[in-house]
Amino acid sequence: MSMAKERMEAPGAAGHGHPKHLAHHFSDPAQQKDSAKLGMWIFLLTEVLLFGGLFCAYAVYRAWNPEIFHNGHAFLNTTRGTVNTLVLITSSLTVALAIRFLQMDNRRAAAANLAATLALAGTFLVIKYFEYAHKFHEGQLPGKFYTFQGMEGTNPHVFFSVYFLMTGLHGIHVLVGMGVITWVLARTLRNHFSAEYYTPVELTGLYWHLVDLIWIFLFPLFYLVG
Amino acid sequence: MAEATAVNYLNATRGWKSWLLTLDHKRIAILYMAAIAVFFFVGGVLAMLIRLELLHPGRDLVGADTYNKLFTLHGAIMIFLFIIPGVPAILGNFLLPLMLGARDVAFPRLNLASWYIFMLGSLFALYSIVAGAADTGWTFYTPYSTQTDTSVISMTLGAFILGFSSIFTGLNFIVTIHKLRLPGMTWYRMPLFVWSMYATAIIQVLATPVLGITLLLLVIERVAGIGIFDPAMGGDPVLYQHFFWFYSHPAVYIMILPGMGIVSELITAHAHKKIFGYKAVAYSSLGIAFVSFLVWGHHMFVSGQSELAAMLFSFLTFFVGIPSGIKVFNWVTTLYRGSIKLTTPMLYALSFLFLFSIGGFTGIMLGALAVDVHVHDTYFIVAHFHYVMMGGTVIAFLGGLHHWWPKMFGRMYNEPWAKVACALIFVGFNVTFGSQFLLGLHGMPRRYYNYLDQYQPLHAFSTFGSWILGAGFVIMAIYLIHSLARGRRAGSNPWRALTLEWETPSPPPTENFPFTPSLAHGPYDYDRVIPVNVEPGGRAVRPEVVS
Numbered sequence: 001m002s003m004a005k006e007r008m009e010a011p012g013a014a015g016h017g018h019p020k021h022l023a024h025h026f027s028d029p030a031q032q033k034d035s036a037k038l039g040m041w042i043f044l045l046t047e048v049l050l051f052g053g054l055f056c057a058y059a060v061y062r063a064w065n066p067e068i069f070h071n072g073h074a075f076l077n078t079t080r081g082t083v084n085t086l087v088l089i090t091s092s093l094t095v096a097l098a099i100r101f102l103q104m105d106n107r108r109a110a111a112a113n114l115a116a117t118l119a120l121a122g123t124f125l126v127i128k129y130f131e132y133a134h135k136f137h138e139g140q141l142p143g144k145f146y147t148f149q150g151m152e153g154t155n156p157h158v159f160f161s162v163y164f165l166m167t168g169l170h171g172i173h174v175l176v177g178m179g180v181i182t183w184v185l186a187r188t189l190r191n192h193f194s195a196e197y198y199t200p201v202e203l204t205g206l207y208w209h210l211v212d213l214i215w216i217f218l219f220p221l222f223y224l225v226g
Numbered sequence: 227m228a229e230a231t232a233v234n235y236l237n238a239t240r241g242w243k244s245w246l247l248t249l250d251h252k253r254i255a256i257l258y259m260a261a262i263a264v265f266f267f268v269g270g271v272l273a274m275l276i277r278l279e280l281l282h283p284g285r286d287l288v289g290a291d292t293y294n295k296l297f298t299l300h301g302a303i304m305i306f307l308f309i310i311p312g313v314p315a316i317l318g319n320f321l322l323p324l325m326l327g328a329r330d331v332a333f334p335r336l337n338l339a340s341w342y343i344f345m346l347g348s349l350f351a352l353y354s355i356v357a358g359a360a361d362t363g364w365t366f367y368t369p370y371s372t373q374t375d376t377s378v379i380s381m382t383l384g385a386f387i388l389g390f391s392s393i394f395t396g397l398n399f400i401v402t403i404h405k406l407r408l409p410g411m412t413w414y415r416m417p418l419f420v421w422s423m424y425a426t427a428i429i430q431v432l433a434t435p436v437l438g439i440t441l442l443l444l445v446i447e448r449v450a451g452i453g454i455f456d457p458a459m460g461g462d463p464v465l466y467q468h469f470f471w472f473y474s475h476p477a478v479y480i481m482i483l484p485g486m487g488i489v490s491e492l493i494t495a496h497a498h499k500k501i502f503g504y505k506a507v508a509y510s511s512l513g514i515a516f517v518s519f520l521v522w523g524h525h526m527f528v529s530g531q532s533e534l535a536a537m538l539f540s541f542l543t544f545f546v547g548i549p550s551g552i553k554v555f556n557w558v559t560t561l562y563r564g565s566i567k568l569t570t571p572m573l574y575a576l577s578f579l580f581l582f583s584i585g586g587f588t589g590i591m592l593g594a595l596a597v598d599v600h601v602h603d604t605y606f607i608v609a610h611f612h613y614v615m616m617g618g619t620v621i622a623f624l625g626g627l628h629h630w631w632p633k634m635f636g637r638m639y640n641e642p643w644a645k646v647a648c649a650l651i652f653v654g655f656n657v658t659f660g661s662q663f664l665l666g667l668h669g670m671p672r673r674y675y676n677y678l679d680q681y682q683p684l685h686a687f688s689t690f691g692s693w694i695l696g697a698g699f700v701i702m703a704i705y706l707i708h709s710l711a712r713g714r715r716a717g718s719n720p721w722r723a724l725t726l727e728w729e730t731p732s733p734p735p736t737e738n739f740p741f742t743p744s745l746a747h748g749p750y751d752y753d754r755v756i757p758v759n760v761e762p763g764g765r766a767v768r769p770e771v772v773s
Contacts, residue, residue, distance in 0.1 A: 025329035025406070035332045035405040042397045046435040053439035053469055057454065060465055143452030143459060155460030161452040165443070 021197045033199050040203045044210050051214055054166050058221060061158050071151050072159030073225045075140055077131055081223040084127050085215065091120035092212040095205045102198040107188055114185040117208065121178045128171055135160070163222055170218060173211045180204050232763065234636065234733040249334035250736055255320035257341050262316060265307035265348065270699065272300040277692040280685050283677050290675040294361035295376070297673060301364030306385050307348050309619055310477060313484030314395055317626050318423050320634060322399060324727035324734065325417045327408030327743035332401040340394040343387060350384030363673060365470060368455040368463040372447050379445055386441040389434045396430030399423050410745040417725045417749040418507055422487025425511035429476045429518060437473035440466065464529055471522035479518040481615055483511055485622030486553055489575050492625050493557050495723035496572035497564030500750045503556045510549035517545050527598050536595060543593030550586050554579060570644040574625025577652050581617025585610060588663070606666025612659045631706070632720050636733040636762070637713030643705040650698030657691025718760040725749045728757065746771055
């Protein structure tokens with residue numbers, strides 16, 4: 001019985017003098033942070049491959065129907081696309097600034113930058129909403145829902161199928177990102193983070209940069225393809 | 227009665243909540259084991275029904291439509307709910323931290339979440355059984371899968387969700403292996419099971435997202451008719467096949483690599499011999515993982531892909547034989563002059579060598595274009611992949627299950643009965659599937675409900691085999707469950723093995739090691755270390771290094 005007690009206590013030396021955020025199975029905060037970052041990078045890799053399937057579909061259908069992609073891009077609003085690109089790039093800057101301010105222990109500035117990121121992400125979605133609403137109105141829709149009459153070429157709906165699939169999946173990622181940013185913003189405001197510990201914000205930043213980067217590929221592929 | 231009161235991970239806390247909310251990798255492994263055992267039973271019963279129906283031409287038991295659903299569900303359940311999660315989620319989860327001397331996996335909460343995601347996905351998949359069951363085959367090929375009125379959506383959504391579980395497990399393992407190794411445990415001092423888990427995890431992480439997007443596209447195609455795989459709307463059904471096999475071929479190695487890792491451990495531990503060519507075995511796992519991404523087109527030789535592509539895929543397919551051959555030769559060489567004990571795990575390891583080699587060689591045959599076109603979609607294919615998947619992975623899994631059973635539950639199974647079950651499974655397997663090679667060569671197409679009279683003797687032979695196989699599994703279930711309560715108590719190291727998990731008591735305490743683990747020797751140093759077995763309740767002793 002006494003031996004059993006020893007067993008319970010011996011290696012579980014965590015507790016005294018350890019930071020609150022250090023999980024018991026890590027030996028030090030650096031190991032924990034490295035693990036979290038490696039895990040996030042691997043997750044981002046899976047995201048790239050998830051979108052990779054759609055980029056592949058894009059390549060196949062554009063190679064088969066170059067005229068449709070050329071004609072289709074004329075119906076996208078390049079101004080709105082450009083503004084959205086700038087909005088997302090700026091949001092990448094603000095999220096990076098938030099991390100930098102946390103490293104300098106400036107929680108107020110960090111929170112302000114996270115809030116700005118959130119606002120920019122919202123702006124992106126609002127602009128996207130107006131773009132989508134216009135296409136719904138015109139009947140420029142995927143597959144069997146396509147009713148638009150003003151575009152030349154066979155199977156013009158293919159362009160809009162691929163467009164809605166890729167920008168839609170990207171939009172879902174923006175929404176998820178907004179949820180996560182809200183969560184780290186709330187935790188920042190509750191003083192959960194400091195120069196010693198800000199891993200969740202850093203991981204959120206990594207994710208957000210990827211969402212930004214995917215849009216940077218989507219924008220020329222759809223809006224500037226002509 | 228010291229051993230009866232010893233605190234271990236099984237009795238440290240009590241109540242169903244302590245299990246369903248556990249973050250302990252060992253308990254999560256047991257949760258997976260319970261769920262996967264149920265799915266394996268369901269998939270096995272479906273297989274027995276399929277074989278029973280095929281005993282005679284025409285209707286024996288069920289109608290043609292039901293038969294289509296039976297083989298679809300058998301395939302989908304065995305692949306997505308049993309064999310892909312099987313070894314990594316059960317043995318991998320349980321052993322990886324123990325083998326590395328770690329306290330847990332890198333992300334314990336993610337680990338528990340992946341079990342819940344797994345259960346959610348399996349609910350979707352099982353729901354399709356009551357909701358009219360998909361009848362597309364487990365590959366869900368378009369255009370049929372977009373047109374059939376059976377419940378393809380719930381099945382594919384299930385597989386989509388299960389993919390996330392697989393990705394999170396793989397991600398967890400990669401980070402654990404990179405960051406949580408014991409000080410002093412360099413890459414070349416890791417057990418080979420860990421290397422194979424690493425290679426498996428890489429494939430899980432890189433391939434599964436592509437399946438995710440593919441199944442998502444299939445669901446959207448069915449729901450919204452976007453026409454992405456529909457030729458009438460400018461889409462391409464062959465693109466679906468490319469997408470599907472870009473995941474599903476590497477997935478075959480998600481299934482076999484863990485089995486190979488198990489065999490490396492079984493052969494060294496039960497022959498008490500240092501592994502022959504450690505680095506060759508380790509790197510061949512990574513080699514298989516790499517090549518696995520380059521060969522998917524060999525599933526599509528008759529799909530209308532270009533001849534050049536077919537030739538390249540055929541050529542690349544042969545490369546898989548190189549790392550696989552390296553492994554088999556190294557295992558056999560390891561056995562040479564070892565002190566081989568014919569324990570049940572060793573019997574399974576030897577069965578694996580035999581059956582996997584047959585599966586592998588027929589795979590090389592199928593990689594050759596002319597042979598493949600000839601036997602395409604016949605029972606030859608069915609026999610080939612069952613020799614690799616069941617004769618390889620399942621046999622290795624059963625060997626691993628017996629090998630680590632005393633570690634997981636602290637009790638020995640009944641060795642004589644285990645040998646009987648092993649013999650029945652080996653014989654039953656060869657009767658069931660060996661005959662299918664002949665059926666295939668004689669032209670019996672796969673997935674057919676009815677057949678010509680000339681195939682009846684071989685079909686009957688195969689069905690008899692399935693009964694022998696089934697009997698083996700029933701016996702195994704009985705003695706394993708019996709051993710949980712009545713089995714002889716196992717010491718810390720009943721096999722006198724040298725990997726780190728055998729230094730801690732059986733079953734291990736919640737924190738894995740009752741002392742701070744350290745590395746005094748490599749995982750296979752049988753030439754210079756005498757392993758010790760600490761009887762239940764005894765004080766922990768470190769193995770003795772003699773030179």
